[in-house]
Amino acid sequence: MFLAAMRHFAGELAKRGFPCDYQWLDDAANTQTLAGELRRAVTRHQPEALVMVQAGDWRVQQALETVAREAGIRMEIRDDRHFYCPVDWFREYSAGRKQLRLEFFYREMRRMHDVLMEGAQPVGGQWNFDSDNRESFGKKGPAFVAPPVAFPPDKVTVEVMELVRRCLGTNPGETARFDFPVTRPQAELALEDFIERRLPEFGKYQDAMWTAEPYLYHSRLSAAMNLKLLSPRRVVAAAVEAYRTGKAPLPAVEGFIRQILGWREYVRGIYWTQMPAYAQSNALNAQTPLPGFFWTGDTPMNCLQQTITQTFRYGYAHHIQRLMVTGLYALLLGVRPREIHEWYLAVYVDAVEWVELPNVLGMSQFADGGRMASKPYAATGKYIQRMSNYCAGCRFDPAASTGDRACPFTTLYWEFLLRNEEQLRSVPRMELQLRNLERLTESQRMAIVARAAQVRSM
Ligand SMILES: Cc1cc2nc3c(=O)[nH]c(=O)nc-3n(C[C@H](O)[C@H](O)[C@H](O)COP(=O)(O)OP(=O)(O)OC[C@H]3O[C@@H](n4cnc5c(N)ncnc54)[C@H](O)[C@@H]3O)c2cc1C
Numbered sequence: 001m002f003l004a005a006m007r008h009f010a011g012e013l014a015k016r017g018f019p020c021d022y023q024w025l026d027d028a029a030n031t032q033t034l035a036g037e038l039r040r041a042v043t044r045h046q047p048e049a050l051v052m053v054q055a056g057d058w059r060v061q062q063a064l065e066t067v068a069r070e071a072g073i074r075m076e077i078r079d080d081r082h083f084y085c086p087v088d089w090f091r092e093y094s095a096g097r098k099q100l101r102l103e104f105f106y107r108e109m110r111r112m113h114d115v116l117m118e119g120a121q122p123v124g125g126q127w128n129f130d131s132d133n134r135e136s137f138g139k140k141g142p143a144f145v146a147p148p149v150a151f152p153p154d155k156v157t158v159e160v161m162e163l164v165r166r167c168l169g170t171n172p173g174e175t176a177r178f179d180f181p182v183t184r185p186q187a188e189l190a191l192e193d194f195i196e197r198r199l200p201e202f203g204k205y206q207d208a209m210w211t212a213e214p215y216l217y218h219s220r221l222s223a224a225m226n227l228k229l230l231s232p233r234r235v236v237a238a239a240v241e242a243y244r245t246g247k248a249p250l251p252a253v254e255g256f257i258r259q260i261l262g263w264r265e266y267v268r269g270i271y272w273t274q275m276p277a278y279a280q281s282n283a284l285n286a287q288t289p290l291p292g293f294f295w296t297g298d299t300p301m302n303c304l305q306q307t308i309t310q311t312f313r314y315g316y317a318h319h320i321q322r323l324m325v326t327g328l329y330a331l332l333l334g335v336r337p338r339e340i341h342e343w344y345l346a347v348y349v350d351a352v353e354w355v356e357l358p359n360v361l362g363m364s365q366f367a368d369g370g371r372m373a374s375k376p377y378a379a380t381g382k383y384i385q386r387m388s389n390y391c392a393g394c395r396f397d398p399a400a401s402t403g404d405r406a407c408p409f410t411t412l413y414w415e416f417l418l419r420n421e422e423q424l425r426s427v428p429r430m431e432l433q434l435r436n437l438e439r440l441t442e443s444q445r446m447a448i449v450a451r452a453a454q455v456r457s458m
């Protein structure tokens with residue numbers, strides 16, 4: 001997707017008469033690193049100065065600055081106006097705050113940017129409509145969900161797909177079903193399609209999962225926004241307009257806007273103010289290697305099998321699949337944060353480090369010790385059972401924590417609490433879960449630990 005979007009953009013620049021020096025990935029002279037290519041470009045063009053928009057990845061920023069320094073050229077880094085919240089503003093906002101919480105940051109963003117506001121008050125008298133959202137589909141499953149508009153690959157994209165097969169063919173994943181937007185007009189169409197056909201139900205079902213329904217009511221717009229094919233301001237304005245014109249209810253619109261004006265900006269602020277130390281976080285001292293089946297989907301756990309297979313097929317999984325299936329399993333198992341971070345960065349079409357790393361390390365693995373989330377997202381298999389139909393097709397029982405049919409999530413949930421009990425005592429929102437742990441008898445604890453050892457060798 002990155003390469004296809006880049007090549008379309010290079011073509012557009014050429015058409016509009018802007019000079020653009022595009023380096024081809026399969027050119028024999030290509031050094032295969034951005035820094036190496038910048039070094040070669042500096043030799044070719046002998047510039048007086050380099051001007052760039054702040055990079056998405058800390059590592060890329062460092063590498064390009066190093067090239068400029070070594071070549072003795074002035075480098076000007078411009079703020080990325082694509083985002084609502086400049087990094088310096090976030091730095092000031094977070095300085096001195098012992099705890100950062102999304103909810104307060106989000107309210108500040110709503111006020112500052114006058115989004116869904118009536119004077120100083122939130123539209124509808126509430127900042128947050130979570131209590132109206134987060135339903136599951138029940139036994140019947142979802143009604144017909146209009147699939148997102150598809151963009152069959154054009155000549156440029158087909159060439160990229162062939163290039164990917166040729167140069168990166170041994171990597172996991174497929175290109176065959178690729179149909180994401182790769183140009184601005186396509187991204188605009190994808191936005192319109194989402195607003196018209198799926199936004200009204202977005203809030204209600206944003207946490208629900210269902211077999212063979214990868215997108216449900218989600219927008220599938222993350223990659224287009226991360227690649228700047230679509231401005232988040234444009235997306236937020238379109239959602240507000242849908243509310244104002246009566247096309248979508250307030251809980252859906254507010255829930256959707258919170259993801260973009262809230263979470264997306266919040267994680268970027270955390271990333272740029274905490275790097276590079278953030279990438280090394282491992283507050284729970286998790287040391288288990290990433291299970292091999294994360295690269296194949298070959299596991300009897302149906303929820304993981306479905307989510308991982310879908311991931312390799314489409315390069316996409318929605319938020320709850322990422323957080324409460326793959327992320328949850330890694331958290332409970334105690335996978336090394338670095339390894340699970342590298343997996344997420346490798347497998348999703350929207351993966352860029354500034355957004356992926358805080359979501360993985362902070363939100364899903366609690367590796368930052370609570371900087372980003374107020375508690376670990378730890379749950380048993382019963383959560384997955386409530387929010388999906390995965391358990392109905394699984395050989396395990398989400399209600400059982402011990403015995404041969406015990407759901408690995410449920411066993412590992414209790415083992416996770418046992419393993420991290422002391423540390424979690426300092427997390428106020430874990431009080432209830434730890435009180436339930438105290439009710440376990442010694443023999444129940446031993447049975448859980450024994451079953452967890454079996455699960456770990458599965
Ligand atoms: C473990 C984990 C890893 C993730 N990795 C990435 C990643 O590499 N790249 C990425 O863009 N998002 C990532 N996310 C956030 C979120 O899951 C995806 O943005 C979302 O699933 C993309 O699908 P969508 O466009 O259909 O989103 P929708 O559900 O339609 O949401 C709308 C938009 O809100 C934004 N958004 C929603 N949740 C978040 C969030 N937690 N953080 C930042 N933005 C958010 C996205 O831009 C998204 O397009 C990750 C979340 C988790 C839990």
Ligand code: SF4
Nearest residue numbers: 301303381391394407
């Ligand atoms: S029973 Fe457990 S492993 Fe099986 S699908 Fe449900 S949560 Fe996943």
